[in-house]
Amino acid sequence: MPSQPSKELETFDNPQPRRDYTIRIRIPEFTCLCPKTGQPDFATLNLEYIPDRLCVELKALKMYVWSFRDEGAFHEDVTNRILDDLVAATQPRFMRLTADFNVRGGIYTAVVAEHRAPGWEPPGPVTLP
Numbered sequence: 001m002p003s004q005p006s007k008e009l010e011t012f013d014n015p016q017p018r019r020d021y022t023i024r025i026r027i028p029e030f031t032c033l034c035p036k037t038g039q040p041d042f043a044t045l046n047l048e049y050i051p052d053r054l055c056v057e058l059k060a061l062k063m064y065v066w067s068f069r070d071e072g073a074f075h076e077d078v079t080n081r082i083l084d085d086l087v088a089a090t091q092p093r094f095m096r097l098t099a100d101f102n103v104r105g106g107i108y109t110a111v112v113a114e115h116r117a118p119g120w121e122p123p124g125p126v127t128l129p
Helices: 058-066 075-090
Strands: 011-013 023-033 040-050 054-056 094-104 107-116
Touching (some): 023 058, 040 075, 054 058, 054 075, 075 107
Antiparallel strands (some): 023 040, 094 107
16 A cells, blocks of 8 residues: 555645634544444544644645544544644644544534634634625
């Protein structure tokens, strides 16, 4: 297999560091294992962030997400671990990760975790006439 999963998150310099702008990434094929049963859990990850100096490189993110395929993890834990790793790699002004897990036993789970850099405040809403 030419590609392998990896826990390494590569970054690149933010091309517009003076501006607050939002990057949205949708990852519809996240999988991990239920730590109780070993059955696969499937989720769509929605990542939104306002970069500071660094952005996450997408191929590295794909390989990173793939690295969870054979790991047992509770939904709440894996969502927060992924957010922590992304924050450590990119040090964003703001980051939100929403993990929408598919139904398991008649129950859907969505976990939302957020990070705000100290001192960063979101810009106010713009109201147009």
